[in-house]
Amino acid sequence: MRFCTILFFLVVQSCLSFSQTDSGFVVRDENLLEINKLQVLPETKFPISLYKEATAQSQNIYNGRLYYLYDARMEEHQFFGDRKWQKGVVFYDGQRFDSIPMIYDIVKDELIIKHFYGDHQMLQSEKVNYFLKDNHTFRRFEAGKDINPQMRTGFYDILYEGKSRTLVRRSKQRQEKIVDKKIIAFFPEKDFYYIRTNGSYHSVRTKKSVLKLFPERKRELRKALRDERIRFRQNRETAIAKIVATYDDLTKP
Structure with missing residues (x-):
């Protein structure tokens, strides 16, 4: 001291x-x-x-609760990306921390860091402004304040940021099945996409639902996907981001 x-x-x-x-x-x-x-x-x-x-x-970032690594022996897992610890950036309690080993439990929507003593610690989500992991930017949004009231408070992956914005809520659900008299946990994943236009967020999933938000520019937006050879069903995220970014570019003042 x-x-x-x-x-x-x-x-x-x-x-x-x-x-x-x-x-x-x-x-x-x-x-x-x-x-x-x-x-x-x-x-x-x-x-x-x-x-x-x-x-x-x-540093106050190391004052979180201990995290129990559940279902560690299962083939599938509860994390975003893979289950390996990777260094990232987190803005926590008003301070930025770099090169922090982290994993993101998307079942519980919790960011986990590794203490330098080796313990796994769960950060207080309300103190996490954003974190950067695997070239993804996750920011915490509060329902009724930053996003629509019916959307869930938590971390959203910012897929595109401009005059418009595209968010993805990553989610997994823990389920069980019996195989050879053994209980096996598995984690089916589903992503939820939201586009902000005119100050409000709209849930989208299909190409039709995305283009419906920009009716006056449908022809140009379809052409943008064709020119880039982006197939919506095969690469949904890239297609949504391309449509929204193209719309912003076409409507620049």
């Missing part, structure tokens, strides 16, 4: 020693500093890295 305190003051002194206009800090008065731009000078990188390393164990 004493070591962390000393490092903290080293960092503060290093930053204040560069509190001049050319270093990104502008003095407004005796007690207030306005940061115009953040620059970490070479002289301060080393004490900052030491401080981060020394205080890693006290």
Whole structure:
């Protein structure tokens, strides 16, 4: 604890020693500093890295509940993607954390991280703003506030973000069957797609339901899929994202 305190003051002194206009800090008065731009000078990188390393164990991201890895021996699993731990980014309780080993349980809609001691911890979902995993961006939306009241509060995969927006709610359900007098768990997956237009979200699944949202541009949108050789039934996500992105491009002011 004493070591962390000393490092903290080293960092503060290093930053204040560069509190001049050319270093990104502008003095407004005796007690207030306005940061115009953040620059970490070479002289301060080393004490900052030491401080981060020394205080890693006290970061609030590691204060979650323990997670029990259920059905670990089953062939199918409850996670998004695969069941391997992969490093990702999470914005948690107002702070961004990089290179965090994580898995996403889409049955329970919970983000699980691995503690540096090896324990599996379940983050408090209401404190997770977003997380990045496997080139996917998941953001937490609250029903009746960020999304329609009838949509479920939880994490949604942002498939496309522009003037319009396309979200995917990833889901699995745990089911059981008996094989050779043994109970086998399996996890059928189903995704739910939503497109936001005119300030409201619309549930879609078929090409018809998507094109119905843009009746005045149906011909151009169908052509966009043909030009890219995208078959809707074979590649639903790519097709939906392409349609919505094309519509936004066609209706630019």
